[in-house]
Amino acid sequence: xxxxxxxxxxxxxxxxxxxxxxxxxxxxxxxxxxxxxxxxxxxxxxxxxxxxxxxxxxxxxxxxxxxxxxxxxxxxxxxxxxxxxxxxxxxxxxxxxxxxxxxxxxxxxxxxxxxxxxxxxxxxxxxxxxxxxxxxxxxxxxxxxxxxxxxxxxxxxxxxxxxxxxxxxxxxxxxxxxxxxxxxxxxxxxxxxxxxxxxxxxxxxxxxxxxxxx
Numbered sequence: 001x002x003x004x005x006x007x008x009x010x011x012x013x014x015x016x017x018x019x020x021x022x023x024x025x026x027x028x029x030x031x032x033x034x035x036x037x038x039x040x041x042x043x044x045x046x047x048x049x050x051x052x053x054x055x056x057x058x059x060x061x062x063x064x065x066x067x068x069x070x071x072x073x074x075x076x077x078x079x080x081x082x083x084x085x086x087x088x089x090x091x092x093x094x095x096x097x098x099x100x101x102x103x104x105x106x107x108x109x110x111x112x113x114x115x116x117x118x119x120x121x122x123x124x125x126x127x128x129x130x131x132x133x134x135x136x137x138x139x140x141x142x143x144x145x146x147x148x149x150x151x152x153x154x155x156x157x158x159x160x161x162x163x164x165x166x167x168x169x170x171x172x173x174x175x176x177x178x179x180x181x182x183x184x185x186x187x188x189x190x191x192x193x194x195x196x197x198x199x200x201x202x203x204x205x206x207x208x209x210x211x212x213x214x
Contacts, residue, residue, distance in 0.1 A: 014116075014177055017108045027104050064100040067107035068117065073124050076140045077102055081178045083151055093182050101181030123170030130154075130167065 018028050066074045081093035081102065093099075109116035127150075131139040135146045142150070154167040165171075 014105045014109075014180060017105055017112055017116075021108055021111065023108065027108075064097065064103075066103045069103045069106065069120075072138070072140060073121075074099060074103060076124055076127065076138075077174075079140055079147065080151070080174050081181070083147065084175050084178045085182050093178055096182050096185040098178055098181040098185070101185070102177050105177060105181075119170065119173055123167070123173065126167055126170060127154075 018025070069077060078094055078099040081098040085093040085098070087095060106117055106120050128138045130150060131137060131142050131146070134150060135142045139147060139150070151171070154165050154171045156163040156165055157168045158171075
């Protein structure tokens with residue numbers, strides 16, 4: 001279920017939840033790509049919209065401990081994210097650690113948008129119920145083929161305007177946050193989209209066409 005065709009200017013619906021709190025800003029400081037032009041002399045810190053970004057590889061390699069989701073829920077979120085943006089010629093959602101982003105956004109929603117926590121809790125429970133009905137096991141333990149079958153059924157209204165499914169709203173939520181997390185990460189923004197906006201040129205070479213040379 002590859003959604004690489006999602007527009008680059010997908011709305012950042014949940015990004016503000018992180019920026020609104022100190023803990024969220026600290027998470028963003030390690031999540032957002034480092035602007036090379038702002039690095040200090042030792043290349044240890046870079047400033048981005050008032051946040052300090054560490055360029056230490058050790059920080060990015062530190063295992064993430066979920067703040068809101070239970071371990072089995074977090075595993076399901078990682079599976080869902082990778083199904084929506086799987087690895088192909090480019091890295092997928094799991095390589096970009098999109099599950100970390102989703103969990104922290106849900107955690108940060110407690111103060112400003114608590115309904116988001118309920119949507120995720122109820123949505124994941126619904127997904128497991130549907131999986132038990134069809135495959136007699138929770139979604140995360142179902143086979144790849146069975147998980148794909150179920151998610152295809154749930155997402156049918158996206159492809160058929162006349163179709164309806166009680167889990168479709170949750171699917172949209174998962175997809176929106178997966179896309180947002182992926183394309184704000186270093187992997188998605190720099191490695192996949194090849195975004196260069198944070199870099200600068202020390203010297204502008206000018207036009208190289210012979211007819212424009214004096």
